[in-house]
Amino acid sequence: MNAHKAIDLPSSPVRDAAQGATWHSQIPDDKAMLRAAVELTRDISQARPGIYWPDLLASALVGYGALAGAILVAQPVLAVVLAVVSSLALYRALLFIHELSHIHKDALPGFRFGWNLLVGIPLLIPSFMYEGVHTQHHARTRYGTVEDPEYLPLALMKPWSLPVFALTAILLPPALLIRSAVLVPLGTVIPPLRTLVWERASALAINPQYRRRKPEGDFAHMVFWQELGCSAWAIAAIGASLAWGWRPLLIGLCVVSFTALLNQVRTLVAHLWENDGEAMTVTAQYLDSVNVPPPARFSGLWAPVGLRYHALHHLLPSMPYHSLAEAHRRLGAHLGAGSTYERASYPGLTPLLARLARSTMRTR
Known part of the structure; x- marks a missing residue:
């Protein structure tokens, strides 16, 4: 697969942000790709x-071990190195939350509690x-709209x-500390505050218009x-x-x-963040999403737990992270070069950031 070719593929141009039409809405579903995604990965x-x-x-072990080292060592350079190692390991551990949102509740007994x-x-x-x-981000009629909690048309916004x-x-971390230590306890005696915290500060969402509904049933428990x-x-x-010093915190x-x-x-x-609402x-959603497969360097560090195959994940949301690389290999081999499937693959982080930056330049 030629991942570099996907950036400038003539049949999938980045639309001029000054134009009114949303190019994604004009893309019909590639039924052969959608069918292959299901049939080849069962x-x-x-x-x-x-x-x-x-x-x-x-x-988790590496993350917390390195964090303890960063707190305890006296040598500043070593402390920084350990802190970076801790961040990368805890980042990987944290991103299992993405798997929890998709796997069946009975698939991994005890994993949610353990995580x-x-x-x-x-x-x-x-x-x-x-x-x-x-899961609302994956809803067929919500993706890329104002009802999507995880979507902003960043490519159509200002460069800054x-x-x-x-x-x-x-x-985020100090905000979460204030939320859990102060706002949530106060919310137990101030109902309007409890409602505000739940609606506005209880979801990992990037859409400022998103308001979370009150939890019900087993989920509320x-x-x-x-x-x-x-x-x-x-x-x-x-x-x-307060008792022993602020350095560890x-x-x-x-x-x-x-x-x-x-x-x-x-x-x-x-x-690509190019949809304006x-x-x-499903194919348009796929093409607005990104795969960064091998031989891309370091994608396993900045997009771990299968997230380097994010576009493929939008085709197969319930596919476990450990199967995405094999699913990608099978689909690429079956559908071939120049296919719709190939068009969502990119060579790395830097070209994608540059593409996004160029898109914002066209909005001025």
């Missing part, structure tokens, strides 16, 4: 506990912040919006326990810092801030 569609658990446990205990609650990003939200979008992620765990952890962390916040920045940069290139076909 035998690799099951989540394998023997892969999920070791991967999560190893990532929340190891990662979600300590990092103050419990799984309810993504579950029930991310890109660095602002990326850098605001640095503020799960939210209660996860919120309780996060609040108890956040209050304990602040209490310990501040280093931890810096590590998670870098992790959040990595994820925000990944988000910038997860899609119209409903799109």
